[in-house]
Every structure is written in C-alpha cells, then in structure tokens.
Amino acid sequence: MDIVIVAPASKLLKEIEVLARSQSHRLGFLPEGAFEEKASLRRILAATDELGSLMGYVAYNVSHDRAKLIHVCVAAEFRRSHVALTLLNELEKHTRTLRGMYLDCRDDFGLGGVWPRLGFYARGDKLGRGNVPQKLTTWWRDYGLQTLFDYSRKHLIEDARADAVLDRNVFLDLIERRENSEEARALEADWLLGEVKLCITPEMLNEMRRDSDSERQRLQSEIVSQFEPLTIGVNPILS
16 A cells, blocks of 8 residues: 555546545535645645555645644545555654644544544534534544643643543542442542642543433533543554
C-alpha cells in the first residue's frame, strides 16, 4: 500500500471524486470544486495498491492547532485491509506539529465502534443541521504533544499532585452515589484536593458513549468535565 498526496487535476483526484459520489450517503457534502481546492492545498491523502488502484482517501482542513477530517473513505473492496488506519497514521505524520485530529460523525451511521479502533475517543455531541437534525458525536485523536500551557500547569501548579486514574466502577460510584460506594467517595475528601488529581482515560469516554442508558449517558457527559483527561499519544493496534 502506498500513501500519496493527491495533486490537483490528476487522474487520482478524478477517481476520488467518483468514489466520494458512490459513498455520498455517508459522507459530508462538498460543493463543486472543493476537491480541487483541497488538492491545491495538499490536504488530500490517498492510498493505492501495487497496481495503482485507489483504495481510499482522507480529506482534511487545518484550523488553529488541529486537523479536522472532512472525509475518510475506503472503497468497498478494500475494507478490512487497514486502509483507514494507515491513512490516518500517515496524516498524523504530516500534521505532527498540531495537537491532534478530530471529526464529527452522525450516530445513526453506526460507526461508534470504528473510531476507537482508529485511535479516537468521544469528546462530546451536538445536533447537526438539516430539516431533521441528527445527533453527531465529536471524535478526537490526540497526538500527545504538550503546549506551553500544559507544561506550566503541570510543572508550576500541579507538581505535588499524584495522578489517580479512575476505573469505570469507581467513576460510576462517584457520580451516582451507588450503594456501598463509601470507599470511592473517600476520594472526594477535601484534604486530598492538593494531593491527588482524579483522572479518566480516553477509553472511559468511549465506554460512556456505549452506555445503552441514555439518561445515565447524559448525566455522565455533564459531570465528566470535572475530571482531568489523561492526554497521551495513540498507537492503535491493527485488529
């Protein structure tokens, strides 16, 4: 598999436009000329096989310190060949000076189990546009880079605090006040504020998205900002 930057007015770009039209029911709308514009900015990566056939592509924008994915598309005959993961890993190399990449995906597409396998975790949700607005989840893939703010916060303010990573059960004990949760609630003691930083992992956020109890999911989404997310670079495993 080869990953290339797609050139404007190229044969490969035309093939990408054809593939995008065939998958338009699951891809965000791009107006006429948008692919040409993205190619002129060198913001389309394509995967090709040994015969030069298009396997898939990713189109993106750069906004501030992050890359926003516009399209991630793999041809049907090449799915389950790790094309998307290879493309995204290559995109990370091309945008390594940024903090990470993200996308908004409709929940009714049924891809909630796909994005975590590609190194993303859920960061929130919102309603899309349209006559019948659909719920969108924002998925984030962090590059694990520290900003000056991160460094100063960690080394000048929080040096003395130890990280305490919460597992799913302890997290639920804290927010739901479940029976026999006294040990977990001890973590909220005032004297621990200057000693321990309560943290959650990206996978915890993904577990929240998989919760079938919509009311509990809503409650967790409201409370989760009280906990410090562990920010680490991702290294997805091929599976």
